[in-house]
Amino acid sequence: MIPELGHFALILALCLSVLLCTIPLWGSWQRNVTAMALAPNLAIGVLVFTTLSFACLTWAFLQDDFSVEVVANNSNSLLPWYYKFSAVWGNHEGSLLLWALILALWTCAVAVFSPQLPLVMLSRVLAVMGFVGVGFLAFSLFTSNPFARLLPGIPADGQDLNPLLQDFGLIIHPPLLYMGYVGFSVAFAFAIAALLGGRLDAAWARWSRPWTNVAWAFLTLGIMLGSWWAYYELGWGGWWFWDPVENASFMPWLAGTALVHSLAATEKRGLFKSWTVLLAIFAFSLSLLGTFLVRSGVLTSVHAFATDPARGMFILVFLGIVTGGSLVLYALRAPAVASRVSFTWISRESLLLVNNVVFLVATLTVLFGTLFPLLMDALGQGKYSVGPPYFNAVFIPLMALLVPFMGVGPLSRWKRDSVRRWQAELLVPGLVTLACALTLPLLHTGDYNLWVALAVLFAGWLVVGLLRDLANRVRNSASLGAGLRRLTPSYWGMVIAHVGFAATIIGVVLTSQYTIEHDLKMSPGESDTLAGYEFRFIDVGAVQGPNFVADEARFVVYRDGREVVRLAPQKRRYLASGSVMTEASIDAGLFRDLFVAMGEPVGVDGAWAIRLHYKPFVRWMWAGALLMALGGFMTVADKRYRRQRTVAREGLREGGVRGAQA
Amino acid sequence: MHPVRKQRLWLVLFLVVFSSSAIGLMAYALRGNINLFYPPVEVAAGLAPVGQNIRVGGMVVEGSVQRSDSSLEVRFEVTDYEAVVPVVYTGILPDLFDEGQGAVAAGKLDENGVLQASEVLAKHDENYMPPEVAEALEASKSRMAEQSGEQGYGQ
Numbered sequence: 001m002i003p004e005l006g007h008f009a010l011i012l013a014l015c016l017s018v019l020l021c022t023i024p025l026w027g028s029w030q031r032n033v034t035a036m037a038l039a040p041n042l043a044i045g046v047l048v049f050t051t052l053s054f055a056c057l058t059w060a061f062l063q064d065d066f067s068v069e070v071v072a073n074n075s076n077s078l079l080p081w082y083y084k085f086s087a088v089w090g091n092h093e094g095s096l097l098l099w100a101l102i103l104a105l106w107t108c109a110v111a112v113f114s115p116q117l118p119l120v121m122l123s124r125v126l127a128v129m130g131f132v133g134v135g136f137l138a139f140s141l142f143t144s145n146p147f148a149r150l151l152p153g154i155p156a157d158g159q160d161l162n163p164l165l166q167d168f169g170l171i172i173h174p175p176l177l178y179m180g181y182v183g184f185s186v187a188f189a190f191a192i193a194a195l196l197g198g199r200l201d202a203a204w205a206r207w208s209r210p211w212t213n214v215a216w217a218f219l220t221l222g223i224m225l226g227s228w229w230a231y232y233e234l235g236w237g238g239w240w241f242w243d244p245v246e247n248a249s250f251m252p253w254l255a256g257t258a259l260v261h262s263l264a265a266t267e268k269r270g271l272f273k274s275w276t277v278l279l280a281i282f283a284f285s286l287s288l289l290g291t292f293l294v295r296s297g298v299l300t301s302v303h304a305f306a307t308d309p310a311r312g313m314f315i316l317v318f319l320g321i322v323t324g325g326s327l328v329l330y331a332l333r334a335p336a337v338a339s340r341v342s343f344t345w346i347s348r349e350s351l352l353l354v355n356n357v358v359f360l361v362a363t364l365t366v367l368f369g370t371l372f373p374l375l376m377d378a379l380g381q382g383k384y385s386v387g388p389p390y391f392n393a394v395f396i397p398l399m400a401l402l403v404p405f406m407g408v409g410p411l412s413r414w415k416r417d418s419v420r421r422w423q424a425e426l427l428v429p430g431l432v433t434l435a436c437a438l439t440l441p442l443l444h445t446g447d448y449n450l451w452v453a454l455a456v457l458f459a460g461w462l463v464v465g466l467l468r469d470l471a472n473r474v475r476n477s478a479s480l481g482a483g484l485r486r487l488t489p490s491y492w493g494m495v496i497a498h499v500g501f502a503a504t505i506i507g508v509v510l511t512s513q514y515t516i517e518h519d520l521k522m523s524p525g526e527s528d529t530l531a532g533y534e535f536r537f538i539d540v541g542a543v544q545g546p547n548f549v550a551d552e553a554r555f556v557v558y559r560d561g562r563e564v565v566r567l568a569p570q571k572r573r574y575l576a577s578g579s580v581m582t583e584a585s586i587d588a589g590l591f592r593d594l595f596v597a598m599g600e601p602v603g604v605d606g607a608w609a610i611r612l613h614y615k616p617f618v619r620w621m622w623a624g625a626l627l628m629a630l631g632g633f634m635t636v637a638d639k640r641y642r643r644q645r646t647v648a649r650e651g652l653r654e655g656g657v658r659g660a661q662a
Numbered sequence: 663m664h665p666v667r668k669q670r671l672w673l674v675l676f677l678v679v680f681s682s683s684a685i686g687l688m689a690y691a692l693r694g695n696i697n698l699f700y701p702p703v704e705v706a707a708g709l710a711p712v713g714q715n716i717r718v719g720g721m722v723v724e725g726s727v728q729r730s731d732s733s734l735e736v737r738f739e740v741t742d743y744e745a746v747v748p749v750v751y752t753g754i755l756p757d758l759f760d761e762g763q764g765a766v767a768a769g770k771l772d773e774n775g776v777l778q779a780s781e782v783l784a785k786h787d788e789n790y791m792p793p794e795v796a797e798a799l800e801a802s803k804s805r806m807a808e809q810s811g812e813q814g815y816g817q
Contacts, residue, residue: 236754342669357677361684368688372696383699383794385717385768386692393691394684519753521734580757599754603731609754 003068006056007147010097013049013104014137016042020107020130024123028196036123040111043126046133047104054101057146058088067154070094070146076160076576078547086171087161092295092311093146095174099291100136102175102182107133110186110211117207124193125186132185135318143311160547160576169229177222177249181287183215184252187259188284191277192326195333200277205267208280210636212263213493216256217632223249224625232584237517237595237613239621242391247370248290251363255283258359260632265352269414271341274334275356281330285323286363292316293370346419348412351405358402365394399505403458406501407465410494411472425468433460444514455509459502466495490638497631500624507621516614519599523607530614533594534558535567540606548572550583553598553608557587564594571598584611592616697768701798705771706745712771718747719766719783719795727761740765742802751779764795 020042027035057070061084066072074091075084089098107129114122140146164170190208194200226249231239240246259279265271292315343349369386376384411425437457441449470484473491477483516530527536538554550570557564567585574581584597592614599609697715710716720740727738735752738761749767759765759782769779 345669345672353673357680361681365684365688369692372692383717383797384696385699387695387697387715390688390691390695393695394688397687398684519734521732582757597754599734602729602734609734611754 002056002059002063003065003147003149006053006060007145009049009053009056010137010141010147013046013053013100014134014141016045016049017130017133017137020046021127021134024130025127028120028123028127033119036119039123039126039130042130043104043107043111046130047108050097050101050104050137054088054097057094057097058085060147061085061088064158066156066158067149067151068146069148069150072150072155072158074161075158076547077157078576079158079161079166080546082171083161083166086165089174090161090165090170093140093144093148095178096136096140096144096295097146098175099178099182100133100140102178103129103133103136103185106182106186106211110189114207120197121193121204121207124196125189128189128192129185132189132322135322139311139314139318143314157576160574163548163572163574163577163579163581164233167229167233169225169233173222173225173229176218176225180215180217180219180222180256181249181252181290183211183218184256184259184280184284184287186211186215187280188326191280192329195277195326195329198333198336200273202267202270205263205276206640209260209263209267210638210641212256212260212280213632213635216253216260217629219249219253219256220625220629220632223253224622224629227625228622231618232586234582236597236611237584237615239511239618242369242388244370245294247366247391248293251366251370252283252286252290254359254363254366255279255286258356258363259283261352261355261359265349269341269343269349271343271349272353272356274330277334278330279356279360281323281326282363285319285326286367288315288319288322292319343414344416346417348409348414348417351409351412354405355402355409358398362395362398365398366391369394400454400458403461403505406498407461410466410469410498425472426465429464429468430461433457433464436460449513451509451513455505459505462498462502462505466498470495488638490635490640493631493634493638495631496634497628500627500629500631502624503620503627504624507617507619507624510617511615511621514616515618518612520610520612521602521607522610523605528612530612531592531616532559533564533614535594535596535612537610540608543570545572547576548574548581551598553596553610555585555596557594567594567596569596569598571600588619590619593618699766699794699798701794701801702740702742702747703745703798703802705747705775705777710771712773715768715770716777717766717768717783717794718749718777719764720747720798721795722759722761722763722765724761740767742798744802744806747775747777749777749779749782751782755782766795 020039023035023042024039026032027038057068059065060068060071061075062081064071064075064077064084066075070091070093074094075087079087087094089095107126110129111122111126114125117125187208190204190211194204223246226246227239230241231237259276259282262272262276262279266273266276292312295311295315369390372386373384376382408422408426411422434457437453437460440456441452444452470487473487474480474483477486518528518530520528522528522537524537524539527534529535534557536556536558538556541552541554543550543552550572552568552570555567555569557567565587567587569585570583572581572583573579582597582599584595586596587594593616595611595613595615597611599611601607602609697717699717699719700710702718702720704710705718710718718740720742723739723741723746727736729736733752734754735750736755737748737750739746739748741747749769751767751769766783767777767779768781768783769777771777
């Protein structure tokens with residue numbers, strides 16, 4: 001009964017979405033205030049019914065209702081309750097429902113937290129989001145209904161959740177990633193609404209900027225968690241594979257990064273207007289493309305799960321409608337919103353332009369590498385695959401090109417600046433950084449590594465640029481504390497995010513360069529030494545988990561004869577599916593991780609294939625991503641985005657209505 | 663020239679130079695780093711290049727997996743039920759690698775027709791079959807069906 005209720009709620013949500021994308025739009029066209037004022041209520045309605053539907057599916061999972069097909073295929077009565085909960089989105093149908101739920105959440109958030117928005121604008125934004133909602137709710141209902149029943153012949157128990165997904169990281173990874181993906185729909189809706197209205201000004205950028213920053217921050221967190229999960233759960237210690245599914249989430253991030261920066265120029269200087277709109281369309285289209293790539297199974301991926309091509313077709317058509325439609329609208333209306341502001345070459349505008357060009361080109365190269373196999377296959381040229389070397393070869397030089405400009409960015413002035421001023425500000429700190437970069441790699445025992453020196457130089461350059469700018473801003477204040485307090489949250493957000501980027505550079509390069517990996521055959525009693533850490537293999541024992549049995553290898557790690565840590569990786573066999581899983585054991589640290597994973601038993605004397613890794617600075621990468629996300633969230637706290645709400649509501653609503661009637 | 667136009671000209675020039683160098687870089691990077699998939703029947707027929715990075719995929723032949731006692735070397739064979747390609751790999755195999763399951767190995771073919779694999783692709787899901795493998799098996803199945811059909815006709 002409950003699943004039918006969920007199904008019914010989903011149908012109602014679709015109906016309300018159809019109303020949401022038609023009535024307010026008609027109202028904004030006809031200047032009908034009543035019709036426009038319906039939009040926020042409809043948005044709340046969609047959220048209520050989507051939530052109800054999602055709750056029903058969750059209930060089915062928690063209650064082990066195996067008559068529901070997705071529950072039978074993706075859950076098991078032995079599964080701990082929190083994995084039953086995360087199993088709701090550990091499958092195609094449920095994850096789409098989550099997509100729809102998060103979209104409804106964002107739509108409702110826009111409806112509730114935008115009192116300063118004129119009603120015409122608000123109704124258009126909500127209508128566009130309603131249209132996206134129609135697409136995804138229809139997709140869910142017509143091609144992948146999560147409430148389909150297995151009647152008659154209810155299985156006695158479920159087939160279990162894929163063991164790889166039985167993990168804490170995977171409980172929160174998809175929701176965060178979707179928050180980011182779907183969050184770009186807000187920026188997209190604002191862009192389309194602006195094109196529809198033909199009005200694009202600094203106020204528009206101010207409305208759409210906080211939403212974009214939050215979406216970008218969520219996406220950053222989601223990607224970070226995915227990378228972290230791959231590192232400890234896939235059992236081979238890698239953290240980024242340039243896998244199509246990873247690229248699917250990375251491309252919207254790259255486009256979103258460009259968007260975040262061009263929005264800054266649009267808000268402060270009224271520049272790059274039509275460009276910003278195009279980027280917003282682009283970022284959301286890439287989110288849809290990402291959904292298509294992941295959900296259709298058209299690409300071979302180490303991440304690929306069983307999927308259904310017919311469903312891919314639906315998203316592809318939807319993607320075509322959304323992207324095609326918005327680009328046509330853009331072509332028709334963009335000339336009306338073009339900016340008429342000039343700037344000189346040596347200015348912050350130019351530096352932001354460099355950022356945009358680099359990130360856009362990076363997006364396109366990743367897009368090309370990801371779609372190349374599909375393209376060749378479609379042309380009948382054979383089945384190619386594009387490996388990580390391609391992506392590294394194009395992506396790393398692009399980022400290296402970015403960093404010199406990025407270091408100057410925070411210091412630079414709008415409109416007109418001078419190279420001489422930059423020299424005066426940055427020459428000495430730059431030389432200090434260069435000295436650090438040349439000497440710091442010497443601390444590492446072993447060969448001098450030029451890549452590491454370069455990474456230290458780049459990261460240091462970013463940090464000294466920020467410090468110099470902080471010093472300039474604080475200089476004229478009465479005290480250091482007073483000066484620091486006066487800085488706005490959005491400025492702090494920028495500083496934190498840029499420091500995060502510097503930390504990520506250090507993490508990525510040092511891990512790649514200094515990692516030591518030994519794959520070897522080990523018997524209990526043997527030991528192996530990496531970077532001064534002696535890994536001693538003690539024995540193998542049997543362990544019983546809630547829904548698996550495992551062989552557990554016990555290791556003790558010594559350094560200079562002192563015990564550092566005990567590690568116990570497992571090889572698990574899950575009872576319901578019979579599938580085998582590697583559970584790595586990691587000792588995490590700020591400067592190094594020690595990683596042990598089991599392969600398979602080898603030979604006759606109880607030996608195992610063992611994977612030992614020493615990974616320095618690997619945490620810096622994720623810490624950097626965390627800082628970037630934190631920076632993104634912080635910008636929203638800025639006062640200019642939340643003027644006195646009650647006053648604004650009275651004043652601007654009326655203004656909006658008057659404007660609408662005029 | 664009008665300063666705004668001049669600025670625009672420089673901008674366009676910058677974009678052209680930058681994007682063409684990016685495209686050049688991409689083409690260069692792509693040339694050495696893509697690899698083509700071959701079904702076992704094409705490898706056996708000598709259609710696959712020797713010494714270049716390729717991928718070969720099919721079902722792992724039952725009973726073909728042999729592990730070395732002293733190192734992590736593994737030998738196995740993949741088949742599309744028409745031809746068999748031997749594969750040598752040193753390292754730790756993915757969890758879901760098993761006899762009678764689909765697998766894709768990436769590496770270089772040596773003179774003896776043995777694939778020296780540098781990577782064996784994992785799948786994450788019991789029900790998932792790499793699309794190339796599925797297609798290669800489908801193709802070989804239809805060819806065999808055709809052949810047996812012809813034989814039947816001849817008799």
